[in-house]
Amino acid sequence: xxxxxxxxxxxxxxxxxxxxxxxxxxxxxxxxxxxxxxxxxxxxxxxxxxxxxxxxxxxxxxxxxxxxxxxxxxxxxxxxxxxxxxxxxxxxxxxxxxxxxxxxxxxxxxxxxxxxxxxxxxxxxxxxxxxxxxxxxxxxxxxxxxxxxxxxxxxxxxxxxxxxxxxxxxxxxxxxxxxxxxxxxxxxxxxxxxxxxxxxxxxxxxxxxxxxxxxxxxxxxxxxxxxxxxxxxxxxxxxxxxxxx
Amino acid sequence: xxxxxxxxxxxxxxxxxxxxxxxxxxxxxxxxxxxxxxxxxxxxxxxxxxxxxxxxxxxxxxxxxxxxxxxxxxxxxxxxxxxxxxxxxxxxxxxxxxxxxxxxxxxxxxxxxxxxxxxxxxxxxxxxxxxxxxxxxxxxxxxxxxxxxxxxxxxxxxxxxxxxxxxxxxxxxxxxxxxxxxxxxxxxxxxxxxxxxxxxxxxxxxxxxxxxxxxxxxxxxxxxxxxxxxxxxxxxxxxxxxxxxxxxxxxxxxxxxxxxxxxxxxxxxxxxxxxxxxxxxxxxxxxxxxxxxxxxxxxxxxxxxxxxxxxxxxxxx
Numbered sequence: 316x317x318x319x320x321x322x323x324x325x326x327x328x329x330x331x332x333x334x335x336x337x338x339x340x341x342x343x344x345x346x347x348x349x350x351x352x353x354x355x356x357x358x359x360x361x362x363x364x365x366x367x368x369x370x371x372x373x374x375x376x377x378x379x380x381x382x383x384x385x386x387x388x389x390x391x392x393x394x395x396x397x398x399x400x401x402x403x404x405x406x407x408x409x410x411x412x413x414x415x416x417x418x419x420x421x422x423x424x425x426x427x428x429x430x431x432x433x434x435x436x437x438x439x440x441x442x443x444x445x446x447x448x449x450x451x452x453x454x455x456x457x458x459x460x461x462x463x464x465x466x467x468x469x470x471x472x473x474x475x476x477x478x479x480x481x482x483x484x485x486x487x488x489x490x491x492x493x494x495x496x497x498x499x500x501x502x503x504x505x506x507x508x509x510x511x512x513x514x515x516x517x518x519x520x521x522x523x524x525x526x527x528x529x530x531x532x533x534x535x536x537x538x539x540x541x542x543x544x545x546x547x548x549x550x551x552x553x554x555x556x557x558x559x560x
Numbered sequence: 561x562x563x564x565x566x567x568x569x570x571x572x573x574x575x576x577x578x579x580x581x582x583x584x585x586x587x588x589x590x591x592x593x594x595x596x597x598x599x600x601x602x603x604x605x606x607x608x609x610x611x612x613x614x615x616x617x618x619x620x621x622x623x624x625x626x627x628x629x630x631x632x633x634x635x636x637x638x639x640x641x642x643x644x645x646x647x648x649x650x651x652x653x654x655x656x657x658x659x660x661x662x663x664x665x666x667x668x669x670x671x672x673x674x675x676x677x678x679x680x681x682x683x684x685x686x687x688x689x690x691x692x693x694x695x696x697x698x699x700x701x702x703x704x705x706x707x708x709x710x711x712x713x714x715x716x717x718x719x720x721x722x723x724x725x726x727x728x729x730x731x732x733x734x735x736x737x738x739x740x741x742x743x744x745x746x747x748x749x750x751x752x753x754x755x756x757x758x759x760x761x762x763x764x765x766x767x768x769x770x771x772x773x774x775x776x777x778x779x780x781x782x783x784x785x786x787x788x789x790x791x792x793x794x795x796x797x798x799x800x801x802x803x804x805x806x807x808x809x810x811x812x813x814x815x816x817x818x819x820x821x822x823x824x825x826x827x828x829x830x831x832x833x834x835x836x837x838x839x840x841x842x843x844x845x846x847x848x849x850x851x852x853x854x855x856x857x858x859x860x861x862x863x864x865x866x867x868x869x870x871x872x873x874x875x876x877x
Binding site: 388389392398400402403404405406407408409413414417418419420422427428429431 | 758
C-alpha cells in the first residue's frame with residue numbers, strides 16, 4: 316500500500332537559518348500521526364510545507380506515490396489536503412454553511428447565483444454525520460461555543476479533504492469537555508481513511524489519539540515511535556534531549 | 561417550526577433599527593408637517609429624486625465597508641466624473657459623456673483600489689488623500705467654472721426624464737438597489753466581500769483572492785460615484801466642482817444607519833437605501849419646518865449621531 320503522504324529528506328531554510336533538516340515521514344490512510352516538539356522545533360514550518368504555504372528548500376513530497384510540488388495553498392487544497400488552524404480561520408459574522416463553503420461556494424444555473432439551499436442541506440447532513448451539535452446550519456459562527464466552532468472547522472476540512480488533514484493545535488483554545496468532544500471527532504475521521512497529521516502540546520492528547528509520534532527538536536527529526544510501544548518519559552526525553560534513565 | 565424560529569432569529573435585530581428609525585422619522589414629519597405638504601406625493605417623490613445619487617453611492621460604500629475598507633473620496637469622484645461628462649458632451653454625443661463620466665469614476669476607483677490592494681496602504685489614508693487630490697483636480701479642470709449640460713437625451717435619461725410616467729432617477733435608484741442587493745447577497749463575489757471583511761486571513765487560507773476583492777470594492781465605489789456624478793449632471797443640467805462635496809457625511813451615515821458594520825463582514829444594501837431615504841426625509845423635513853441652514857446642520861448632525869450610536873450598539877451587542 317502506498318502511503319498517502321510521503322515526505323523524503325525535506326529541508327527548509329529561511330535565509331541562512333535552517334528550520335527543518337532531513338525530515339522523512341510516511342503517513343498511511345486511516346492513520347493519525349502526532350508531531351511533537353518544543354516551541355520553535357519546526358512543527359508549524361512542516362505543516363506549512365505540506366499545506367503549500369512554504370516550499371521546501373530541498374526534498375520530495377509524494378501523495379499516493381506520485382511526486383507533487385505545491386505552488387501555493389490552493390494547489391495543496393486541490394490535491395485533497397486540508398488544514399485546521401489553531402485560530403480556526405472562520406468568518407464569525409457569517410452563517411455556518413457559508414463558512415463550510417468559504418471560497419468554494421456552490422452556485423446554481425443559469426445565473427451563477429449562490430445555491431444557499433444546497434449549501435445549507437449539505438452542511439446539515441455533514442454536521443449530523445460527524446455529530447457536531449449546532450442549532451442549525453444557518454447559525455452565525457459568533458453565536459457558537461469554542462467547541463462547536465472547532466467542530467465546524469474540522470467538519471469543513473473533512474468535507475473537502477480527500478487525502479490528508481493537518482490539525483494545528485486543534486484544542487489549544489478549548490475547555491476540558493470541548494476538548495474531549497473534538498478528540499472524539501478527530502478519532503472518528505480514521506474510519507474515513509484519511510491520513511491525519513496533528514500538532515499538539517498536550518502529551519496526554521497525543522497518547523489518546525495517535526498511532527505514531529514523531530518528535531522534532533530544533534528542526535531535526537529525533538525519531539518516530541509507535542504510540543503503543545512508547546511512553547511519556549521516552550517522548551519527553553526525546554523532546555528535551557535530556558535523558559534521565 | 562424550528563426553521564421558522566431560525567428565520568426569525570436570522571432577521572438580525574440590528575437591521576430592524578433602520579426600519580423603526582425610518583418609520584419613526586416618517587411618522588414624525590407626517591404628523592408635524594402635515595399642513596406643510598410633507599405627505600404630498602410631489603414632496604415624497606422629490607425626496608427620492610434628491611437622494612438618488614447618494615443612494616447609489618451608498619451601495620458602493622456598503623461593499624467597501626463590508627470588505628473592511630472605506631472610501632472617503634467618492635464626493636470628489638462625483639465632481640470629476642460630472643465635469644468629465646459635461647466637457648465630453650460639449651462637442652460630442654451623449655455616449656462620450658457617459659463613457660467619460662463612468663470611466664473617470666472607475667479609473668479613480670481602480671487607482672484607490674490598486675494602492676490599497678497591491679501596495680497594502682490603508683484605504684482610510686489612501687482615499688483621504690485622493691479625496692483632496694481629486695477635489696483639486698475637479699477645481700482645476702474648468703477653472704472653477706460650471707459647465708452646462710445641454711444634451712437633451714442625456715438630461716432625460718440621467719435627470720428629468722420619465723419612463724412610463726416614472727421619473728428616471730427613481731428607476732436608476734430601484735435598478736441599482738436591486739442589482740446591488742443581488743450581487744451582495746447571492747453571488748460568490750458578495751460572499752467573498754463579506755468573508756474578507758469578516759476575517760481576511762480565513763478568506764485567504766480558503767483560497768479567496770483577498771487583494772482582488774479589495775481592489776474590486778474600491779473600483780465599484782468609484783463606479784457608483786461616477787454614476788452619481790452623471791445623475792447630478794443630468795438633474796442639474798450642469799456640472800460644477802462643488803457636486804458631491806456635501807455627500808460624504810450623508811452617505812456614510814446612511815450606510816451605517818442601514819446596518820452595515822464599520823469594520824466589515826456585515827451589511828445591507830436595502831438598509832443603505834432606507835438609510836439614504838431617511839437622510840433625505842430629514843433634510844426635507846427640516847427645510848419644511850423652516851429651520852435655517854445652520855440649525856438644519858446642527859439638528860441633522862445630532863440625529864445622525866444618535867442614529868449611528870444606536871446602530872453601532874446593536875452591532876456590538
